[in-house]
Amino acid sequence: MKQSTRRHVLGLVAAAALPFAAMAQGPNFPTKPVELVVPYPAGGGTDVLGRAFALAAVKHLPQPLIVINKPGAAGAIGWADVLNGKEPGYKIALLATDxxxxxxxxxxxxxxxxxxxxxxxxYDPAAITVRADAPWKTVEEFVAAAKKGNFSVGNGGNGSTWHLAAAAIEDKTGAKFNHIPFAGANPAALSLLGGHIEAITVSAAEVYPHVAAGKLKILGVMSDQRIKGFENVPTLKERGLDIQVGTWRGLAVPKNTPPEIVAALRAATAKTVQEQSLRDALDKQNMGYAYAEGDAFGAVMARDHEFYKGLIQKLGLKGQ
Known part of the structure; x- marks a missing residue:
């Protein structure tokens, strides 16, 4: 092969390889701030986690994450906002078990x-929380009173995980609650503080500041073992009620997001969760760290979808 011909062929090969090299390096993403959509009000556990994550991600993304609260319909308004985004990757959803x-x-x-x-x-389990001055000191006393009285129990919205938590207690004990939906855990906690309802079934982490301040008390957590930060609080299982309900929180983008953008976000997230500031923020709120990347998180969602499908059918809650 002539030298000029060889150079020409090598040039064509190199030119053809350029797009693949650029693709392997990923896109120049993001080139502007990215919205992290929290589908619940400010002040709740999901909001606290979202803001802590956004701060910790500063070192690992070239553009900031801007936390946007879009509460309502137990998360559905925020999810729809992300799915309707026009630019791939520039709206990230902070999902929860709802x-x-x-x-x-x-x-x-x-x-x-x-x-x-x-x-x-x-991941955080649900808990039965009442006012600190409530007369019930144990889960048993609470359930006994609920069977006799007209108890209103607040949750994070109709169809939310916290709604299912209270419904599961009804199923196991025969108690009957008036289920009061709120836009999120924090509004439900504020209503409890105001004496408008008897209890809430949100996560222990979401009421921790009020518990620490001596305004609320937790009677029991819905997990298989006692949880960090609440070691003195029994599980419902210890009290003879085998109920394990809780919520995870995680990041996701619409399914049609280009794979190179997904890869960039997964890589940045894997580094962000190692930041001590994020771990400290979780510990401060007594929120449980439970990292699962990509496909592993997808498997959790698929499994939990089927679990709640069966629970909802058993409790006859569909369509309520």
Whole structure:
């Protein structure tokens, strides 16, 4: 082969390889701030986690994450906002287990299959929380009173995980509650503080500041073992009620997001969760760290979707 011909062929090969090299390096993403959509009000556990993550991600993304609260419909308003985003990757959803309950109750057509998972960040069990001056000191006393009285129990929205937590107590004990939906855990806690309802069944982490201040008390947590930060609080299982309900929180983008953007976000997230500031923020709120990347998070969502589908059918809650 002539030298000029050889140079020409090598030039063509190199030119053809350029797009693949650029693709392997990933896109120049992001080139502007990215919205991290928290589908619950400010002050709740999901909001606290989202803001802590956004601060910790500063070192690992070339542009900031801007936390946007879009509460309502137990998360569905925020999810829809992310799915309707026009620019791939510039709206990230902070998902919670409500995404497993809402569609199974027929309250939204949005499901986990509409998203591509980035990573799960945490997990927290539900808890029975009452005012500090409430007369009930144990789960047994609370349940006995609930069977006799007209108890209103607040949750994070109709069809939310916290709604299912209270419904599971009804199923196991025969108690009957008036289920009062709120836009999130924090509004429910504020209503309890005001004496408008008897109890809430949100996570222990979401009421921790009020418990620490001596305004609320937790009677029991819905996990298989006692949890960090609440070692003195028994599990419902210890009290003869085998109920394990809780919520995880994680990041996801719409399912049609280009794979190179998904890869960039997963890589940045894997580094961000190692930041001590994020771990400290979780510990401060007694929130459980439970990282699961990409496909592992997707498997969790698929499993939980089926679990809540069965629970909702058993309790006859579909369509309520």
């Amino acid at each position: 995404l497993m309950t809402q569609p199974n109750m027929g309250l939204t057509k949005i499901t986990y299959q509409d998203f591509t998972p980035i990573a799960r960040l945490n």
